[in-house]
Amino acid sequence: MKIRILSAEDVRRALPMSEAIEAMRSAFGQLSANQADLPLRTRLQTDKGLLLFMPAFLRQSREIGFKMVSLWGDNPAKGLPAVIALATVIDPDTGEPKALLNGEMLTAIRTGAGGGLAADLLARPDASIAAVFGAGVQARAQLEAACAVRPIKE
Structure with a gap:
């Protein structure tokens, strides 16, 4: 078994926001068509x-994966992040793990892409002003996604 390991930077390079938005369009479409299995978070x-475990199977595109998130409140005192996430991609034919991805970066991109998809579907085509509340990773991802679907100038 060969498993690829992708760091945060690897995930960022491998998944441009425009592609993430299209992936979310596909995933939400499959969910809407009852072609997605998303068990409750464990x-x-x-x-x-x-620890939180979140598996998913998109039947139409035959994609399987899960995300594991650990929330350890004392970690910052040890120089570690309080939230750590890991995503695993599974081969749908064999059940073998194919890749381990930095889950924090994947989550930021995915969440931003959801907002970008919403902007693409709901905002006027000529919308050029965006408002972002907050300043963290999610704020940056939301702004990047808005800029991917609309000509944001301010």
Whole structure:
């Protein structure tokens, strides 16, 4: 078994926002057509933190994956992030893991792409002004996505 490992920068390079928006269009379309299996998020509380597991299967495009997120509140005191995420891509024919991806970057891109898709579907074609509340990773991803679908000038 050969597994690719993608760092945050690898994920950023491999998944431009415009492609992420189209992937979200496909995923939401499959969800709407009842072609997606998204079990409820599983939670595992430990004495140190919380683990979240989120699997998904898109039947039409035959894509399987899951994300694991750990929320460890004491990590910053140890020089570690409080939130750590890992995404795994699974081969739909064999069940083998094919790739491990930095989940924090993937989540930022995916969440931004959802907002970009909404802007593409709902905003006027000539919309050129965007408002973003916040200044963190998600704010940057939302602005990048808006700029990918509209001629944002301010």
